[in-house]
Amino acid sequence: MKAVALFSGGLDSTLAMKLIIDQGIDVLAVNINTGFGSTKDRLDHMQNMCDQVGAELRIIDIQSEFLQEVLFDPKHGYGKNFNPCIDCHAKMFAVAKRIMQAEGASFLVSGEVLGQRPMSQNKDALQTVLNESNCDGLLLRPMSAKLLAPTIAEQNGWVDREKLEGISGRSRDRQLELAKEIGLEDFESPGGGCLLTDENFAKKMNDFIKHDKFEVKDIPLMKFGRHLRLSDGAKLVVGRNQEENGYLQNINNDKYYHLKTIGLPGPHAMLSKNASQADKELAAKIVLTYCKAKDDKTYTISFDGDEVQGSPFASREDIQPYTIM
Ligand code: SF4
Missing domain, CATH: 3.40.50.620 (HUPs)
Structure with missing residues (x-):
């Protein structure tokens, strides 16, 4: 039986x-x-x-x-x-x-x-x-x-x-x-439970579906990083620590660029590929704000090879209006 x-x-x-x-x-x-x-x-x-x-x-x-x-x-x-x-x-x-x-x-x-x-x-x-x-x-x-x-x-x-x-x-x-x-041992489950029950995750989902069709390949991106919605509607995700940077680096989603700061250590970030030029520049500014970049200097950010120049915001508070969570 x-x-x-x-x-x-x-x-x-x-x-x-x-x-x-x-x-x-x-x-x-x-x-x-x-x-x-x-x-x-x-x-x-x-x-x-x-x-x-x-x-x-x-x-x-x-x-x-x-x-x-x-x-x-x-x-x-x-x-x-x-x-x-x-x-x-x-x-x-x-x-x-x-x-x-x-x-x-x-x-x-x-x-x-x-x-x-x-x-x-x-x-x-x-x-x-x-x-x-x-x-x-x-x-x-x-x-x-x-x-x-x-x-x-x-x-x-x-x-x-x-x-x-x-x-x-x-x-x-x-x-x-x-x-x-x-005699059952080590039975406490590691990590959290279902993300769909999480309030912040729900905010990200609600924001996502207002702007894009949600597909299976989008699930990994939703699990890591700080999520932002830029002025013209592009989605930006920025790793918050080394572990998240590692996960984001390994995500293969053809709807997103991988962003890299050139000559400056910084977080790993991803931006939707339908981003306007203004949103690309804003994304560069935001990513630089999370680096140890000086706001009177110009830096280069690579979007899968395409380069954009930018400087950081004066303060991280300037990023707040774009932040979903
Ligand atoms: S949606 Fe509800 S039932 Fe389904 S896995 Fe998540 S918590 Fe469990």
């Missing part, structure tokens, strides 16, 4: 899988990549969790489907920020169901805890997700199973309902107790 689990890398989904594996069922842990999760050290963490509970890990990339079908027109709207959680969950379950059928698995598992997130994990929201993804009856939520209607796996006796949990609410006490019981 085999089950497919939606696996976020977090404690709840790890424990949910363990509760099923302990009943003699093989679990395929499917992590669905929408593009907006944090990437830092994540893969190693997920592999470590799966190894500890004995699940097989598989990453499924749905970035393109997610942008086309979920992110910009969610049937059930957004949460507090740019997060279409109900539609996103339904999409993830529909994808997991496809994998379940292809793998010959018998049911689905998720780590959701009733009432943990008041908006997206209340009873109605959980049921809506099941209806939207046609997974009603197929999805077992081991962490809260005793509080929910029995699923096919329990009705058929594949899983003993008595050995599942009845957790609800935001407290993690029972989860920590279970982690201790099974």
Whole structure:
């Protein structure tokens, strides 16, 4: 007997899988990549969790489907920020169901805890997700199973309902107790969660879609740097530290120039290629302001080889009107 689990890398989904594996069922842990999760050290963490509970890990990339079908027109709207959680969950379950059928698995598992997130994990929201993804009856939520209607796996006796949990609410006490019981180590996820729930990220997204069509290739650029919108509408991104400079340097997006200060150490920056000459000059000025440049001197900035001359602003406060975040 085999089950497919939606696996976020977090404690709840790890424990949910363990509760099923302990009943003699093989679990395929499917992590669905929408593009907006944090990437830092994540893969190693997920592999470590799966190894500890004995699940097989598989990453499924749905970035393109997610942008086309979920992110910009969610049937059930957004949460507090740019997060279409109900539609996103339904999409993830529909994808997991496809994998379940292809793998010959018998049911689905998720780590959701009733009432943990008041908006997206209340009873109605959980049921809506099941209806939207046609997974009603197929999805077992081991962490809260005793509080929910029995699923096919329990009705058929594949899983003993008595050995599942009845957790609800935001407290993690029972989860920590279970982690201790099974000797689970290093279970705190590294990095942040989904960027779509972040207020500043939502500001960047809202600004982006006012000016451009958002594509999969734009996702990496949204994750790093200080974001600015220039006078004629061009987008400028400036690395805030060495780590961000490194990430920006490696982004390959044909809609953007890479900017380099010549003969002067400075941040890595990117500017939309449809920028007017005035916006190129403004971008040069802004980037120079973040360097140790003197405002009475002229410097050269390369835009993928094309050169623009400029001087910095007298103060970083002059940049404020262009800053999104
Ligand atoms: S937090 Fe992000 S990944 Fe999770 S359901 Fe909401 S939109 Fe999807």
